[in-house]
Amino acid sequence: MxxxxxxxxxxxxxxxxxxxxxxxxxxxxxxxxxxxxxxxxxxxxxxxxxxxxxxxxLEAYRMIFKHPEEIAGAYRVTILITVCGTFLQLAICSMAGYVLSRRNFAYRSRFSFYFFFTTIFSAGLVPWYILCVQYFHFKEHPYLALVLPSLFSYFYVIIFRSFMSEIPDALAESAKMDGANEFVIFLRIILPLCKPVLATIGLFSALHYWNDWYNAMLFSTKRANYPLQYYLYTVINAANALSNISASAGIIMDSLPTETYKLAMTVVATGPIVLVYPFVQKYFIKGMTIGAVKG
Amino acid sequence: MQKKKEKQEQKLKPRRPTLRSELKKNGILFCMLLPAVLYVLIFNYLPMPGMIVAFKNFNYGKGLFGSDWAGLKNFGYLFKTGAIWRVTKNTVVYNLLFIICDMVVQIAVAVFLSETLGRKFKKVSQTMLLLPYFISWVVAGAIVYNLLSTDYGLINHILTANGKEAVNFMNTPRYWPGLFVLFHVWKQLGYGSVVYLSAITGIDSEIYEAALADGANIFQRVFRITIPLLKPTVIVLLLLNVGNIIKGDFAMFYNLTGNSAMLMDVSDVIDTFVYRSMIQTQNFGMSAAAGMLQSFLGFGIVMTVNTIIRKVEPDYALF
Known part of the structure; x- marks a missing residue:
């Protein structure tokens, strides 16, 4: 030394x-x-x-778990949208990434531009909101409204595409010789090789759905359909919570909602992430570095 | 890059394949791309004609196309009240501040992590630094309240315990520009330092060995080797951020201030303004007008920056 x-x-x-x-x-x-x-x-x-x-x-926690229906409901909504959203997003983005990585696909660059253009120009919030509420009736379909808006990300497609284009063509070619079609090749050969990317993007996607409150704020009308973060938002912003909780029948608390109650709710809503992320952070770190180099 | 490849492909193939032959040959590929294409068509392209709502007196009952035309009234209102200047200025100035402050702190942390620290320490500190990234802005809003609330906040608790007067942060605009920067740096620190750290580990170690042999001290190695070699990463990240310079971080501004009316002058960015005018005051025309200006301005900025870069440093061009 x-x-x-x-x-x-x-x-x-x-x-x-x-x-x-x-x-x-x-x-x-x-x-x-x-x-x-x-x-x-x-x-x-x-x-x-x-x-x-x-x-x-532990009074605050006792208070939460005395009437666990609301927080349990919020957990259910969040878990449901996180699982469905992540799965669908992975399916759509990985397929798109695969197609755009195929050199025998002649319309590659045209479709790339079709997607890319939406990242530099968008209609803005208002026309999109009117479309979603007036034409697709998102306010009557709470789960659709929470899953659909963030289902597609061109950024993820690019990450899939660049990872997949590094897989040697020979693999796909030999499978083709054996009579496999493109979808089978994708499912049986390419996807298994993409496990690390799937894990990385899946985790980013899950984190996004878990932490999402914006879509709920725009579209959720019933308290029973609030996901965790938006439920927490209403609890923290006491004025809202006051009117909402006292309005919902069956729950009677002497003083609404106390300081410690808000904090305990924050812990209950954030706990799983804080406990899980140290174990999966290596996947996130991988994603962050891919994103910076190839984005 | 892409264009070059495309050109090579065209050279290889005698004729451009027609859509029909391509559909026949690669039908399955088209099907696999279809969900993404449809999604973008419905949620990204379909709202675009809806931008005409900026020129209308929007009325829910009459619908998007049935509402009466308002001419440029919505835009006139934005400019007359000065709202558009205020929110655009806030958006751009905050984003510039965020870009600069984030970068300085992130690079410093990445350099320290790469140069000095033991494996175990590196891992533990990186985990700690990443924690804010995983926390939603809703929770960050709760944290702000814990720290700054006048009655119960930790900071005021410390101030009053030391015989000083409590500060009413939630009603005092002048503290907030600093607070926004602080929280932005706090949230992004882990992510950014990971990115820079991976760029630093990619630097050829022979360069450092040569410098060491020439007697360069550690400060010289950092400032003459590491930081200059981070230039490509810095430029790529800068360019990605410049494209978003006109987009305000809605979740952050909305949650940290609790949408407080007292702080509007320093906390209102385009995105919060558009949201508020639409949901709270139901002024769809005006908020659409603000959103439309934002879209075109953002598009213009990206195109201009990209054109300049293509002339100066074509390697860095986004497209």
């Missing part, structure tokens, strides 16, 4: 300091929420939020 020279030591010290401070800043706000949710509500009213729980109490 070489002896570390002065400049390297200085650089190391600065580096460690900067990274530690920034990394703490990234997780402290989340710690703040967690400890707030485990605090006693009265203590927060007096002392405000802090990084450690004040007068540890």
């Amino acid at each position: 070489k002896r570390k020279s002065g400049d390297v030591i200085v650089f190391n010290v600065i580096g460690y300091l900067v990274i530690i401070v920034l990394a703490l800043l990234c997780i402290l706000p989340v710690v703040l929420i967690l400890s707030g949710s485990l605090s006693d509500n009265a203590a927060i009213m007096i002392h405000g939020y802090s990084l450690l729980p004040q007068e540890f109490s």
Whole structure:
């Protein structure tokens, strides 16, 4: 081992300091929420939020799980749209990516332009909204309204295309010799080789659906159809929540909704992601780096 | 790139295949592309004729095409009230600030991560830095409330404990430009540093060894080798961002401020303005007009930037 020279030591010290401070800043706000949710509500009213729980109490969680119907319903909606949305998005985008990667497909560049143009020019929110509400009646079909709007992404198609065009043609050719058609080749030969990309894009897609609240805000009319994040949004913005919760029958709480209740709801809605992402982040990191190079 | 390939293909083939022969030969491929084509047709191209709503007094009952024409009234209103200037300025200025601040912090973190740190430390800190990326803006809005609320917020808690007066952040516009930048950097830090870190690991290690042999210290190696060699990555990311410079991050501005009316002057971007005029004041014509200006301006910016780049550095052209 070489002896570390002065400049390297200085650089190391600065580096460690900067990274530690920034990394703490990234997780402290989340710690703040967690400890707030485990605090006693009265203590927060007096002392405000802090990084450690004040007068540890599970009252807020007890309150949520006393009437779990709403949060369970929101979970059901979110899981359903996440699973369906991710699956359909993977199917549509991987097929499109495969077709655009085939060199024997003469209309490749024309279709690429057809997709690409929509990424540089769009009609804007209003015409799209009118189309969805007045002509497709999204407000009466809550699940369609939550799944359809973000089903297609040309960016994902490009990632599939560039990954698939690196698979040697010989593989597809030999299968063709054996009489397999293009779809069979795609399903049996290409897709199995694309497992890492499928995992990466699938996770990005799942994260998007899980965190989506915008489409619900635009189209969801009934509280029973709210996905998790939008449900959380209404709880956090107390004024909304106040009117909504007291309006829905059967749920009676003495004070609506307390500070700790909001925080506990945030923890319940975000928990799964925070617990899962450290284990799957390598797939995300792969996706982030592909995206930057080939986007 | 693509054009070149296409040209080669044309040279190889004697005749351009007709649509019919292509359909016959590659029918299955067409079928596989069909869902994507239909989706884009319905949700991206079909709304385009609907842009005429910007020239109409939209009325739900009469529908899109039945509503009365309003001429340029909707646009006139946008310019007369000055709303369009305010939201466009906010959108562009914030995006420029985000691009610059994000980049500086992300590159710094990537350089530190690549140069100095042990494997374990690198992994743990990267996981921590990525956490905000996985959290929705709704939750970030809750975090803002926890930190800044006047009655219970952590910051005001610390201020008052030290005998200072509490600050009413939610009603004080001047704090917000800084807060938006801070939260944007916070949310994007993990993602961006991953991208730059992978670019840095791609740099040929022989260059560093040669520099070391010549007696360059670590600061010289960083500023003379690493950062100049990040130029291509920086340019690619810049170009991708320039295309979006006219698009405001709706989720962020809406959630962090809780759509607070007191903060409109500093928090209203085109996207929040369009949404609010449409949903809250039901002014479809005016919000469509603002959206239309945004679309054409964005398109113009992308085309201009791309044309310039094709002349200066053709390798970086987007298309």
